[in-house]
Amino acid sequence: MAAYGEEGGEPRYAFHHLPQKSFPVLESRDTRDRLLKWSMDGRIAAQAFSFDQNFKGYQRDDFIMAFFNHPDVNSNLKLISPSGQWTTLDTSVRKIDVKNILCKQVSMSFFDRLYCKGVVRESGSIVKCFDEYHDDILIADELRKVLLLEDSDHYDLFSHLDREEFLFCLFKHLCLGGALCQYEDELGPYLETTKALYKELVSVQKDPETKEIKIISTIFKVCAYDAHGLCYPSSNIHEQNFAYLIVNPLKRHIYVLYHSFGEACFYN
Structure with missing residues (x-):
């Protein structure tokens, strides 16, 4: 396990929570009104983290395992508890399931x-x-x-x-x-x-030669398990329990989009 130790001479990963990063779309009145109508307001969140080493696709699982177990992530990554309250991960992740998500579309x-x-x-x-x-x-x-x-x-x-x-x-x-x-x-x-x-x-980013817009983000859909079993994004498997990691390899940023299925609840 690469967690956030070194393996094969590869450097450690260090992650930092970026609480100052806002997501205006999720905070806008129009979106909040729609999310409230769709029973997602108060159960969906976006967060930002940075990392300090180059991201390499073949190190995907080591990178994500290190992400979950890094202290600054573990103590700040939001999720909704079984009782319906917002809390943080705060557990040692022992196993992950990671799915690569395609991201090529640039037009609605x-x-x-x-x-x-x-x-x-x-x-x-x-x-x-x-x-x-x-x-x-x-x-x-x-x-x-x-x-x-x-x-x-x-x-x-x-x-x-x-x-x-x-x-x-x-x-x-x-x-x-x-x-x-x-x-x-x-x-x-x-x-x-x-x-x-x-x-x-x-x-x-725009290709300087072809002028075409190209997506540089890499997307992963993730689940994490601790000693008791599935712990993130929820202890229950459901179509609408999800967490995506959106990795920007140039800025070395990770955006996390999270949602837990249920009735509306609100931030403390």
Whole structure:
């Protein structure tokens, strides 16, 4: 285990919490109002940390294990306790599950395919359906069927690789919301919030030769385990319990986007 010791001559990783870094989109009145409606306000958080060594993809697991067990991360990384209160990790992480998330999309035209017969009308209104439940999530329209049900008539609008994209993941999480989610009748609010959050979390740069915008962030979806089992982002596995690490290798910053599924709760 590389934790934050040295292995094979590689330098230690040191991480620092950056409490001064704000995330204006999550703090804006419009977003807060929407998150409240979607039962996510008070259960979603973004944090920033820095690191002091070059990030190398092949050291992914060592890097993330070191991240969780570094004292400045361990004592500052937010999560919601089983009782519904915000707390910090404060435990020794023994195991991690890490999934690489694709991040190549630079245009919201990615979602234009939703404007098809049976999902979203040209006006932007979402087609309703008979209510059913999937993993405690109410499916009341064809959009949520596309997002969740493989036997949906329109599931193949997005390929497996499309669904691995961070842009899609953000959109899906916002659409599904929390335990008492009041769903939108129109697609617009979901797209607007997804775009704003994606732009705030993901770093880009322009290729000096082609002038094309390229994403430089690397995204990981993570789970962590301590001596008692799964401890982060939650002790329960659920579609809407998630934590993403968004790594900017140039600035040596890590943004953490976290959410715990449940009824609305508020910061102390």
